[in-house]
Amino acid sequence: xxxxxxxxxxxxxxxxxxxxxxxxxxxxxxxxxxxxxxxxxxxxxxxxxxxxxxxxxxxxxxxxxxxxxxxxxxxxxxxxxxxxxxxxxxxxxxxxxxxxxxxxxxxxxxxxxxxxxxxxxxxxxxxxxxxxxxxxxxxxxxxxxxxxxxxxxxxxxxxxxxxxxxxxxxxxxxxxxxxxxxxxxxxxxxxxxxxxxxxxxxxxxxxxx
Amino acid sequence: xxxxxxxxxxxxxxxxxxxxxxxxxxxxxxxxxxxxxxxxxxxxxxxxxxxxxxxxxxxxxxxxxxxxxxxxxxxxxxxxxxxxxxxxxxxxxxxxxxxxxxxxxxxxxxxxxxxxxxxxxxxxxxxxxxxxxxxxxxxxxxxxxxxxxxxxxxxxxxxxxxxxxxxxxxxxxxxxxxxxxxxxxxxxxxxxxxxxxxxxxxxxxxxxx
DNA sequence: TCCAACCAGAGACTCCCAGTCTCGTAATCG
DNA sequence: CGATTACGAGACTGGGAGTCTCTGGTTGGA
Numbered sequence: 021x022x023x024x025x026x027x028x029x030x031x032x033x034x035x036x037x038x039x040x041x042x043x044x045x046x047x048x049x050x051x052x053x054x055x056x057x058x059x060x061x062x063x064x065x066x067x068x069x070x071x072x073x074x075x076x077x078x079x080x081x082x083x084x085x086x087x088x089x090x091x092x093x094x095x096x097x098x099x100x101x102x103x104x105x106x107x108x109x110x111x112x113x114x115x116x117x118x119x120x121x122x123x124x125x126x127x128x129x130x131x132x133x134x135x136x137x138x139x140x141x142x143x144x145x146x147x148x149x150x151x152x153x154x155x156x157x158x159x160x161x162x163x164x165x166x167x168x169x170x171x172x173x174x175x176x177x178x179x180x181x182x183x184x185x186x187x188x189x190x191x192x193x194x195x196x197x198x199x200x201x202x203x204x205x206x207x208x209x210x211x212x213x214x215x216x217x218x219x220x221x222x223x224x225x226x227x228x229x
Numbered sequence: 230x231x232x233x234x235x236x237x238x239x240x241x242x243x244x245x246x247x248x249x250x251x252x253x254x255x256x257x258x259x260x261x262x263x264x265x266x267x268x269x270x271x272x273x274x275x276x277x278x279x280x281x282x283x284x285x286x287x288x289x290x291x292x293x294x295x296x297x298x299x300x301x302x303x304x305x306x307x308x309x310x311x312x313x314x315x316x317x318x319x320x321x322x323x324x325x326x327x328x329x330x331x332x333x334x335x336x337x338x339x340x341x342x343x344x345x346x347x348x349x350x351x352x353x354x355x356x357x358x359x360x361x362x363x364x365x366x367x368x369x370x371x372x373x374x375x376x377x378x379x380x381x382x383x384x385x386x387x388x389x390x391x392x393x394x395x396x397x398x399x400x401x402x403x404x405x406x407x408x409x410x411x412x413x414x415x416x417x418x419x420x421x422x423x424x425x426x427x428x429x430x431x432x433x434x435x436x437x438x
Numbered sequence: 439t440c441c442a443a444c445c446a447g448a449g450a451c452t453c454c455c456a457g458t459c460t461c462g463t464a465a466t467c468g
Numbered sequence: 469c470g471a472t473t474a475c476g477a478g479a480c481t482g483g484g485a486g487t488c489t490c491t492g493g494t495t496g497g498a
Contacts, residue, residue, distance in 0.1 A: 047336040061447035123335035126328040127256040168408050175384035199377050203412040231473035232465040270476040
């Protein structure tokens with residue numbers, strides 16, 4: 021019998037938050053500005069989200085959800101594509117959203133937990149599947165620790181986003197994968213047949229933007 | 230002819246900042262509390278440091294400076310020690326200082342630049358020396374890109390500190406180094422003689438806290 | 439038709455904290 | 469001794485997160 025939630029308002033809040041933060045940069049954006057840009061009362065935001073960071077997390081998740089597109093067959097190329105996607109996200113305007121969230125997560129344990137569960141872990145699932153498939157096919161070492169391998173592959177990109185000591189772009193993803201590959205690949209192709217074309221080719225080294 | 234800076238005050242400010250942040254956690258600590266704990270006027274803090282973050286950065290740097298102790302000869306063991314030291318720092322109370330600084334650096338570009346120059350880069354210098362020596366001795370691949378290799382080795386520890394998806398401890402450092410090693414080591418010992426005892430031994434794998 | 443329940447936008451309000459300003463005092467040097 | 473400057477103490481400003489209040493609108497049931 022009561023009035024129900026306005027889905028348009030929800031969407032306008034998320035869109036405004038995303039646009040403002042990506043343009044102006046993190047922390048320079050206030051909740052009042054988001055509310056004004058969305059044409060929404062401040063209380064409407066706090067009715068549906070517990071904090072400003074929760075809004076930003078939802079805005080970020082909305083961006084990256086709808087992409088279960090097909091991956092290449094080879095483990096190397098599949099990982100390369102996934103790392104390139106992550107690098108592109110980090111380098112895009114939307115990288116600002118992630119930086120803001122990680123910054124606030126250092127202070128707010130609840131946010132940290134949400135961020136890990138709803139964004140960070142979610143990002144890793146497909147990578148874990150790819151690596152597991154690679155192990156099953158004998159392209160990767162049989163004793164590979166998937167979680168540590170994911171850290172190895174993804175962490176340098178994260179670090180560049182958060183520290184800014186180097187750019188985060190697809191070329192960086194390529195170089196990092198090429199560098200790490202020998203640590204993951206199966207040195208002794210036990211019964212496994214061909215894994216020739218999957219290995220990094222020479223031109224993957226040494227020519228960056 | 231004027232009164233000079235009180236070095237005791239400087240030290241008390243840094244000590245109080247460190248203690249409070251390590252105990253209470255980042256952002257829960259205000260400048261007023263630091264000043265009160267140090268028995269110092271607030272203005273004295275702002276006379277010598279441009280911001281709260283600058284105080285914390287100095288407090289952090291003071292901790293990690295005086296440790297140019299000798300490293301083992303083997304490249305593997307030297308890197309292992311350095312990674313373990315970093316892991317221990319991250320896991321200690323002082324890891325809070327770093328988290329706070331990285332969080333604020335996402336918002337404050339000047340702080341980000343200072344943090345990179347005065348802490349982050351400084352940390353990497355010795356690692357770079359170790360790797361370069363390893364290349365020179367033929368233990369590591371001749372075409373190794375030192376900067377990327379440092380990212381590979383250190384970034385997973387940083388990521389654990391900042392995201393918190395896994396613990397940051399010496400055992401983790403060991404496992405990450407053992408995992409990455411094949412990506413760095415020289416597969417073709419060209420003219421290089423023995424590099425036997427430097428390689429990870431079997432017990433370095435698979436037994437964590 | 440009317441009413442209860444709850445949503446909405448608008449904006450005033452409280453609380454907190456980084457950073458500034460002011461004061462009276464105490465060193466230091468010429 | 470007097471000019472100069474640091475010092476501790478604490479009042480003050482500005483801005484932003486989150487809350488409260490008000491008025492109005494929309495829904496579904498009696």
